[in-house]
Each structure stands twice: as C-alpha cells, then as structure tokens.
Amino acid sequence: xxxxxxxxxxTIVKKIDNKDIDKLYQDEDIRLAADIIKSGGLVAFPTETVxxxxxxxxxxxAAKKIYAAKGRPxxxxxxxxxxxxxxxxxxxxxxxxxxxSLAKKYWPGPMTVVLKKRNIVPDATSGGLxxxxxxxxxxxxxxxxxxxSGVPIAAPSANTSGRPSPTKAIxxxxxxxxxxxxxxxxxxxxxxxxxxxxxxxxxxxTLLRPGAVxxxxxxxxxxxxxxxxxxxxxxxGNEVPKAPGMKYKHYAPKAxxxxxxxxxxxxxxxxxxxxxxxxxxxxxxxxDEHKDMFDTVSSEKLNIKxxxxxxxxxxxxxxxxxxxxxxxxxxxxxxxxxxxxxxERGIGKAIMNRLKKAAGFEIIDV
Numbered sequence: 001x002x003x004x005x006x007x008x009x010x011t012i013v014k015k016i017d018n019k020d021i022d023k024l025y026q027d028e029d030i031r032l033a034a035d036i037i038k039s040g041g042l043v044a045f046p047t048e049t050v051x052x053x054x055x056x057x058x059x060x061x062a063a064k065k066i067y068a069a070k071g072r073p074x075x076x077x078x079x080x081x082x083x084x085x086x087x088x089x090x091x092x093x094x095x096x097x098x099x100x101s102l103a104k105k106y107w108p109g110p111m112t113v114v115l116k117k118r119n120i121v122p123d124a125t126s127g128g129l130x131x132x133x134x135x136x137x138x139x140x141x142x143x144x145x146x147x148x149s150g151v152p153i154a155a156p157s158a159n160t161s162g163r164p165s166p167t168k169a170i171x172x173x174x175x176x177x178x179x180x181x182x183x184x185x186x187x188x189x190x191x192x193x194x195x196x197x198x199x200x201x202x203x204x205x206t207l208l209r210p211g212a213v214x215x216x217x218x219x220x221x222x223x224x225x226x227x228x229x230x231x232x233x234x235x236x237g238n239e240v241p242k243a244p245g246m247k248y249k250h251y252a253p254k255a256x257x258x259x260x261x262x263x264x265x266x267x268x269x270x271x272x273x274x275x276x277x278x279x280x281x282x283x284x285x286x287x288d289e290h291k292d293m294f295d296t297v298s299s300e301k302l303n304i305k306x307x308x309x310x311x312x313x314x315x316x317x318x319x320x321x322x323x324x325x326x327x328x329x330x331x332x333x334x335x336x337x338x339x340x341x342x343x344e345r346g347i348g349k350a351i352m353n354r355l356k357k358a359a360g361f362e363i364i365d366v
Contacts, residue, residue, distance in 0.1 A: 011177050013169065015185040016141055018046070024144035029184065034148035036181045037062075042069060044158035044172045045145055046186035047137040049110045049195050049211070050165040050323070051172050052081065052155030053180065054145065057091075063124035063154050069179040072161040077127035078154040079112050079195070080134045083146040091132055091152060093118050099200055101221055108138035110191055111213040114199040125154045135195055141186045157194060158183075164251050164326040164358070167192050171327060192320040193350045198225070207231065210350040212319070231353055233361055251358040253329045253337060255283070259359050261341040262366040268293055270366045271338055275304045278336075283329045285339035287312040305332055309339075315347050322354060 014029040024030050033043045040062045043054050053069065055062035057080045066078060080091055085103050088095065092115035099113055117132035126132050134152075137143060146153050157165040160175040169185035176183070196211030198218060206226040207215055218225045260267050268290060275282055275294070283305040284294055294306040307325050310317030329337055339355055341363075342348045356363065 011173070011180055012182040013173065013185060014182070015169075018140050018186050021140040021144055024140055025148060027144070030141070030144050030148055033145050033182055033184055034150075037145070037149040037151070037153060040065070041182070042066065042180040043145065043182045043184065044166075044169075044176060044180060045142055045155075045184040046169075046189055047081075047139045047142045047155075048190045049137075049193060050167055050189055050191075051158040051169065052079075052137075052142070052153075053158035053172075053176070054081070054153040054155040056149070057081075057125050057152040057154035058120055058122065059151075060122035060124045063122060066154065066156060067124075069176060070156065070159070070161045072156065075127050076156075076161075077129060077131075077133055078125050078156050079197075080121070080125065080132055081142065081146055081153045081155050082134060082136050083143045085136060087152060088115070088134055091118060091121055091134055092116060096200055098205060098222055102198070102200075102218070103136070105221055106213050106217070107136040108143070109136070109213060110138065110195040110211050111135060112195045112197040112209075114197065114201060114208065116201055131199075131201055133197060139186070139189075141184060145184070162252055164253060164323040165194060167320075167323050171323075174327075190320075191316075192322055192324075193347075193354055196350070199228075210347075210353050212316075212347055212350065214346045215349060216346060231349075232356070251323065251326065251354050252360070253326045253334075253358065255329055255334045255337045257337040257339065257359040257362070259339050259341050259355055259363045260366060261363055266366045267340055270364070271340070274338055275301065279303060280335045281305070281333060283307055283332065283334040283337045285309055285325060285337060287318070287340065289313075290340070305329075305334060312342075315342065315351065318342065319347050319351050322351060326358060 094116045112133050112135040114131050114133050121132050158172045159166050166172045167189045191212050196213040197209040199206040204226050205222045208228050281303045288308050288311045291308045310321050344352050
C-alpha cells in the first residue's frame with residue numbers, strides 16, 4: 001500500500017482542559033477537531049495513555065494519511081477508538097462473552113481488544129487483517145472528539161514511526177508540525193505507556209502488548225491468558241503483526257541504547273564502570289533510589305548525564321516518565337544510553353517491553 005505525505009500549510013494547536021465532558025461538547029475547538037475528522041483530516045489528541053493521531057476509521061484515504069504522516073508501514077494495524085461500549089457492534093462481529101466481562105471491568109480505560117472486524121472497516125485501518133483493534137479511552141477530550149465526529153476514530157500514537165511515543169502536546173508538535181491539521185493540547189497524559197492489547201479471536205485470550213491493565217489483572221477476569229512470543233522479540237520476515245508495535249522497532253531514541261540486566265549490585269557496578277571509562281556522551285537511565293550513586297562521576301565528567309525514570313517503589317512513575325526521558329536523551333544529543341532493568345510484575349512488564357523495543361532487544365546480562 002503506497003502512502004503519500006500530504007502537505008499541511010499550518011498545524012493548528014489548541015489548548016483544552018480535560019473538563020466535564022458535557023461542557024466539552026459545547027467547546028468550539030472540539031467541534032473544529034470533529035469537523036476536520038469528518039472531512040478526512042488528521043487531529044492529534046490526548047488519551048489517558050499517550051497522544052493519538054486520529055482520522056475517520058471508516059475512511060480509507062484518511063487512514064492512509066495517518067501512515068503517511070507517521071512514516072508508518074501499512075501492515076501495522078491501527079487502533080479504533082470509540083466513545084461508548086455499544087459502538088463495538090458497528091465495528092466487530094462474532095464478539096465472545098469474555099469481551100463483555102473485560103469491557104465492564106476495564107472500559108473506559110487503557111485496554112484494547114482485538115476482534116473479528118465487520119466489512120465496514122477498511123483494510124487501511126486494519127492493516128489488511130480480518131480483525132480490528134478497538135478501545136474506549138478514559139479521557140474526556142478523546143471521547144468528546146469521537147462523539148462529536150460521529151464516527152469511530154483510528155488513532156495510533158501521534159509520533160514519527162519508531163520514535164518514543166508522545167506524552168505531551170509539545171512531543172506531537174516536534175514530530176508532526178506541518179504534517180497534520182490540528183493538535184489538541186490536553187496537558188501531560190496520565191499513564192505514559194500505550195494501552196494493553198488482548199486478542200479475543202481465539203478460544204484462549206492472548207496478550208499482544210502489555211500495558212496498565214496488567215497480565216495479572218487480565219488473568220483475574222479470564223480463566224487463562226496466553227502471552228504472544230512477540231512481546232519478547234520483534235517479528236521478522238513475512239510474519240503478520242496482529243497489533244501495533246509487534247514487527248517494527250518502536251519507542252527508540254536516536255542514540256544507541258542497551259539494557260543492563262542482573263543482580264542490582266552487579267548492574268550498578270557495571271553502569272558505573274561504563275561511564276567512568278568512556279569519553280562518549282552517555283546517558284544512564286536509573287531510578288530515584290540509585291541516582292546518588294552516580295552523582296560523583298557525573299559531576300566530574302561533563303559527558304555523563306544521569307536521568308531518573310522515577311521511583312522503584314512506584315513503578316507507575318517510571319511508566320509515566322519513560323517516553324519523556326527517552327525524548328530528553330534526544331534533546332541532550334547523547335550517543336549512548338545504558339538503562340537499568342526492572343521487575344516485570346504488574347506494569348513492570350509494560351515498562352520492560354517498551355525499554356526492550358527501544359533498545360532493539362540489546363540486553364547485557366551481568
């Protein structure tokens with residue numbers, strides 16, 4: 001599928017508070033965003049996870065514009081966003097009972113479900129698959145735009161393909177200025193990593209991408225949940241991605257990045273050794289509890305940047321800061337990034353999934 005980039009003379013940026021949803025329906029900027037969507041244009045807007053780049057999910061040419069703006073491979077499926085649970089029936093068919101149990105518990109929220117699609121969903125939206133990924137975001141601005149548009153909105157993350165996902169409007173502007181029609185600035189998002197994706201098209205639900213709705217949470221609702229192997233490595237060759245982010249390098253900063261994994265004391269010793277013996281501009285990604293250990297070295301060597309992702313006692317803070325810190329590394333112009341690894345329980349599985357992909361699965365075991 002060929003995609004041609006459409007030149008936009010000026011990207012409109014409007015700041016909106018995530019206020020009461022009834023008031024948002026009266027907001028002129030929401031109406032403008034909806035009009036752009038209805039006319040086949042592109043609008044970036046906040047969700048509770050990251051900023052999305054939205055277009056009419058039923059309009060094939062609009063979906064193609066998303067791929068062009070992002071530089072995204074056209075076999076990488078888009079997630080369709082809805083404003084109410086009942087709208088799933090317009091998009092999907094053969095919906096299993098487990099969907100309703102999951103939706104009742106986790107929608108609105110950071111969970112995407114993969115279902116059999118109806119023919120109304122074009123191949124440009126589904127990445128050529130006979131399935132569709134759907135979610136109901138927990139963000140008033142997002143739902144107001146969808147509702148006002150009157151159509152489901154296909155919306156991958158609003159970044160250049162492969163770069164760290166945007167958690168602030170300024171991130172979107174950096175990547176998309178002049179490529180899309182409008183950006184709705186709703187402030188910094190709440191979660192910071194993309195939604196959990198679970199495939200419900202087989203007898204056993206399968207986790208395709210970890211997120212804030214954790215594997216443990218899903219297992220509490222489903223009798224069993226399988227985990228797709230692509231969570232631990234990129235698909236290769238002619239393998240077909242079932243969901244966004246399974247086949248291509250994602251979330252990557254410009255610098256060469258490596259994860260360091262092992263016993264905590266061994267990891268810290270290794271990291272200190274790397275920065276003491278290098279003249280390269282290096283960033284070390286650590287946590288609040290370990291940052292002081294690197295302060296002496298970083299104060300003596302101007303080429304060392306020590307950046308905390310958050311607190312190890314609060315993994316949600318690490319998820320919240322992750323993409324912002326990766327973009328900070330680009331701003332600093334670092335050549336190499338070394339990052340600590342994290343416990344993969346709970347949201348830690350999503351954090352490590354994003355870090356592994358950002359590093360191209362280059363992991364140093366110590």
